[in-house]
Each structure stands twice: as C-alpha cells, then as structure tokens.
Amino acid sequence: MQQGMDAMRVALRVLQAITERHPPDAKDLEELKRLAPLQADQPQDELACDVIKQALQRREEIRRAQAAD
Numbered sequence: 001m002q003q004g005m006d007a008m009r010v011a012l013r014v015l016q017a018i019t020e021r022h023p024p025d026a027k028d029l030e031e032l033k034r035l036a037p038l039q040a041d042q043p044q045d046e047l048a049c050d051v052i053k054q055a056l057q058r059r060e061e062i063r064r065a066q067a068a069d
Contacts, residue, residue: 004055004056004058004059005055007031007035007051007052007054007055008051008052008055008056010028010031010032010035010051011032011048011049011051011052011055012048012052013025013028014028014029014032014044014045014047014048015045015048015049018044018045018048024044029044029047032044032047032048032051033047035051035054036050036051036054
C-alpha cells in the first residue's frame with residue numbers, strides 16, 4: 001500500500017503547485033507520467049487526479065482481497 005501512498009503524495013504536490021500558481025517540480029511530473037503512461041498527454045492537473053484515482057482503486061482492490069481471505 002505504501003506505493004499507492006507515494007503516488008498520491010507526488011500527485012498532491014503537483015496539484016498544490018498548480019493551485020499556488022507555480023510550475024510543479026519536473027521530477028514529480030515525470031513520476032506521474034511513469035505512473036500513468038496512457039494519460040501522460042493530459043493536462044497536469046488531470047494527470048495528477050488520474051494518478052490519485054488509480055491509487056485509490058488499487059487500495060480498494062487490496063482491501064477487498066484481504067477481506068475475502
């Protein structure tokens with residue numbers, strides 16, 4: 001689950017930078033593109049939101065699998 005939390009932290013840093021009207025860190029943007037390569041051409045805010053959504057979905061899948069055991 002730590003990987004999903006790390007992905008969300010990166011995405012939140014990008015969203016915070018956008019909100020504060022300064023460019024996000026280039027390393028954070030590259031990480032988002034690595035995490036969601038199919039969405040890499042989207043606007044930065046949408047890419048960050050997609051990464052968060054994917055991380056939450058993976059987290060839910062893990063919880064469901066653990067509950068089923």
